[in-house]
Amino acid sequence: MRRVTKTFPGVLANDDVSIEFRKGEIHALLGENGAGKSTLMNILTGVYRQDSGEILVHGKSVTFASAADAIVAGIGMVHQHFKLVKAFTVAQNLHLGWERTPRRISHDQMNRSALELSGKFGLDMKPDACVGELSAGAQQRVEIVRVLARGSQVLIVDEPTAVLTPYEVDNLFRVLRRLKESGRTVIFISHKLEEVLNISDRVTVLRRGKVVATRDSNAMDARKLANLMVGRDVIFDRMPRYDAPAEDKYEVLRLDDVNAAHASGAKALSDVNLSVASYEILGIAGVAGNGQRVLTEVIAGVHGVTSGTISLGGRDITGLTAGAVAESGVGHIPEDRLKSGFAGDLPVSTNSVLRVYRQEPISAGIWYRHDQAVEFAEKIVKEADVSTPDVHTPLRNLSGGNQQRLIARRECAISDRLLIAAYPMRGLDVGAVERLRKMIMGRRDAGAAVILVSEELDELLEMSDRIAVLSQGRIVGVLDIADASLERIGMMMGGRKLEAGL
């Protein structure tokens, strides 16, 4: 790929990216969420078209009008969320949408041809098994065979280990190495450092849409990679903040030995102890999916605890409803705004008053006052600089950034004591990030406690007063900002305990 650039409205997803993938290598693509890995791969597989730059295959420039063109050119992708029909058998999935599948084919023929393919690529599977009943590892093998059967010379695997058990990971790595030996190119996308070091020959690190570096994996270690990934060369400025006198500071939120489980029963939080004070931003660092979501929801009263206590300003709030927690001055920007933060089909006005509709002047006794709601909505739409034709528009029609600004404003407005912000800047452009950061810092400087969950370590370092690192539902450590460094947090995020002298 040469000088590939892709922008989405308000976002520069890939900025002048040039990478060379060689024949017979496993090339890892490393970067944080939102670094532009997916966009780049979507361009390479013909899903998106780059704004500028070109893709060259064997030195020849190619244009992909569709995903089908990329497949013809020998580029195939194994998605993180498998693109298989669960109700179909393995053989049916392999033959689905494949131009070499005859118009009429019997089950036996299909099973035979599936077995043949499985033998050819050395990946064992049962052709007549129903895909929905297979383990994640077995489904992944089906997906790999399907891509290989279509003649792929370049195989992109997107976060392939996320769904696998350690044993399955070993198997997968064996398969990938064999593909490499057969002269194919494997592009391995991940944000797990150890894995990348283990499997890849070379590694390219992406950050904020740009290539930071391409290196031989042998010459790297986890620490060097972490540095590249989070961006050592970026000058980070601590945001200016009000230094409140000690007597004004008090503990706002306290979690004692909090345990919580997912709906499935799996453990989500283990013995979490945390404390956040007024005039303080506590950053929560960690690779996505390590308990951040449940942690924020437990505090906000959306998710129950299995044991432990949560107190707000000295009062036990464990088990209070989300409404009661919000009314005691807790704002909560949830991580999936459209799913939990809003009712997308309802108008902007209805969504704007979600936190205040029980209060004057939006309601009076049992009466909901629509005109007051509209007025309130118009006010916060203006304050948050949300662009919408009017407040009667269904919320769904707002762009992601506008939704984000609206919810941030709505939640900041009620967070007199505590603001819980889960990935608040995700998907925003630079200008909007700047304004939102100021808004959050404004809450802190006004004396509220803030919990800021983010996957951007720079952001955490610039904004937080302390940083807690979550890994697999545990707090691995809490660092004062003076002791925090990218390297240290990066290593802890990988699950390594806080070690002396690191």
Next chain:
Amino acid sequence: MPGSWRIEKLKSTSRMRGLVFRMVAVFFGLIVAGITLGGLGFQPVSMGVEALAYTLGSSFGLQDLGALVTPLLLTGLAAMIAMRARLWNIGGEGQFYMGAWAAAGVGIHFSGPSVVMLMAMFLAGGVMGAIWIALPAYAKVKANVDEIITTLFMNFIAILWVGYFAAGPWRDPNEIITASSLEIRHALPEWFGFLNIGIFVALVVIVLSWILLTKTVWGYEASYAGSNPDSARYAGIPTGRRLMTVMLLSGAVAGIAGMIEISGTVTRLQVGISSQFGYLGIVIAALAAGSHIGVIVAAVLTGILLNAGIIFETQGLSLNAVVALTGWLLLLVGVAQVASGYRLTRMRPAPGGQASTWN
């Protein structure tokens, strides 16, 4: 592909656009129906004019129309209340029957001044309608059991239940041909000499529902909880309770429709009192798209169609053809309503060229 057509969802659509689409649909539907009838040897134009003139131009016609529109207003409202909270009450038919049953029971077994009796019957009808949806509602809220299936199944039970009472314990021994109950002596008073006040009661219920759903905190919470239960939980709205109450309310309204039917138009409990009012209510709610005014308009339109159908029947058109005609028009209106939210766009390959648009 050069010059290919694509259907594109509009970001926002005006009420006017929806209205125009629906009017075009009705017009188109009538033309097709007229050609079909003409082909069968009927005089569609004169038949249509006659049916309309009779329905809207005579007091008998208006009386018939009122008798049809009254239950439709309420069953339509019942389904619409549920739909506003993204719930399906397919059980309007059953709740209608059970409301009628409870009202008939009160009317047959107790006596007293008519005003008191009618109020007691009204209450009994509403409560019974709510009871009849309580189980599906509880299962939906507690275990997310699909209410479409459960409310539908309750219909069959209700119809057999009413059949048993009409043919068994409450049977009028003097009625020989059809199994029906003793006469209920407490009838709703008449209004303007030809409409009973049932239609007035129905309109009051619609206004009350409009106030409850759009003007109260409860209505705000109910519509929010229905629109996105996850987000409602995030905001601390007692989601299950709100959705449960919405369903009970929906059942009660359908039950009231049954009560009015039994104490107004029909005065005996029997199988067949509903003439599919419960199911037609779902169609009306779908056409109304969440609007209370829409329910009134759709119920009147459906009433006119049904009444015209009855007149066509007397002129020799078979019942099946009438049902097909009614279904055809309602189908087109429904399609037009959805279609008004989309437009057809032509993709042009020319560089920098604007996509041309057909509305």
